[in-house]
Amino acid sequence: MPPAALHRTSAMTRLILAALLSLLPLQTLAEPLRPVPVTDWKAVYGRIEARDRIAARARLGGTLVSLSVAEGDRVEAGQVLAEVVDEKIGFQLAAVDAQRAALEAELANARTELGRVEDLLARGVSTSQQSDALRTQVQVMSGRIAANEAERKVLEQQAAEGRVLAPLSGLVLNVPAAAGAVVLAGEEIASIGGGGFFLRLAVPERHAGALQEGDAIVIEGAEGPQEGRLARLYPLIENGRVIADVEVPGLSERFVEARVLVRLPVGTREALLVPEAAVSRRAGLDFVTVAGEGGSVERTVVIGQRHEAEGGAMVEVLSGLRPGDEVVSSDE
Known part of the structure; x- marks a missing residue:
């Protein structure tokens, strides 16, 4: 082909390429790349x-007769979770009541004798020594009855301590005990x-x-x-x-x-970030278009982590770009 024909052909090719480029979307040049601090x-x-994780424990040794909670239940502070019964306390209460009845009978008899002696003393038949002895006996019996009442209150408190209470409001995490089991004082019934x-x-x-x-x-x-x-x-x-x-x-x-x-x-470092939309992927490779002296040039890059910024999603460029490059992104 003559040189003139070749020249006309290359000129026509350049015109066609220019027309095609004019049909492409407009491109916007971003600011030159510069390292920015990112968080590692x-x-x-x-x-x-x-x-707070606290164990609800039995305060009394005995048989766990009832258990009203299971794992996952919501409880309030002071709520009764279970009940422990010691049968010996019932027998002790019966013995204390029997002692109380005997003491009251003895006290009544001592007061009757004291009344008789005081009548005889008033008529001059009895002596004041016998009256004083009976009066002392009445006081001793009254004291023994008061001690009996205190002993009964102690036993009643022990029986009341058989109720296992929730130490705080929260969620039941674990219930290692089961109804019918024999437990010791201090043993864990539930974990709250x-x-x-x-x-x-x-x-x-x-x-x-x-x-x-x-x-x-x-x-x-x-x-x-x-x-x-x-x-x-x-x-x-x-x-x-x-x-x-x-x-x-x-x-x-x-x-x-x-x-x-x-x-x-765990730290900060400097990295080159480009908009996620500026990265294109073909044949398993990532490309970023940058502005060059003769026009836009695609460069193969290796990208790293994705970061969120005020301007949108950004990706880190590990290699392929350098500070000062101007990334070209197509307007959608």
Whole structure:
């Protein structure tokens, strides 16, 4: 083909390409890329725990005759959970009542004798010594009756302590006992969790320096991400881990000690971020269009984590771009 024909063909090709480019959507040039600080997150598992966990214990040894709660029940402070009966207390009360009847009979007899002696003393037949002895006997019998009443109150209090009461308002977490069992004083009947629920974390100690009370924490739940607050860091390191508590508004109490995925902020670093819409994917590779001297150029990039920013979703570019590049994104 003659050179003139080749020249005309290349010119026509350039015109066609220019016309096609004019039909494409307009492109907007973003500001030059520059490193921005991003937060590094550490994924750990936390456990849902009750702030206060107290055992409801038997105060009396005996037979557990009734048990009115089960795991998962809601209880109020002071509510009767179970009842323990010691049959010996009933026999002791019967013995005390019998002693009381005998003492009252003796007291009545002593008062009758005292009345007779006082009548004889008034007529000069008896002596004052005999009257004083009978009066002392009446006082002694009255004292023994008072002691008997106090003994009965002690036994009644022991019987009343057979009722197992809820130590606080909350959720019944565990009931290790069963009706009909023989229990000892101090044995656990039920475990109650109350005072609210929180997440307890065990964080590797190398990240302890980056954690501060009040830091925002992201919790990955079944209903989507939730945000919590780092409420407390415990100074004692256990097995190379720092124990921390996280407060989460509206934390589910359905499963106590369930494991929940938590993301902790453990540091900051600088990274190059581009809008997620500026990244295209073809044949398993990611591309970002940047402005060049002769026009837009696609560059192959390696992307990292996704970040949320005020301008929308952003992705981190690990390689393929450098500070100062201008990312070109197509307007939808």
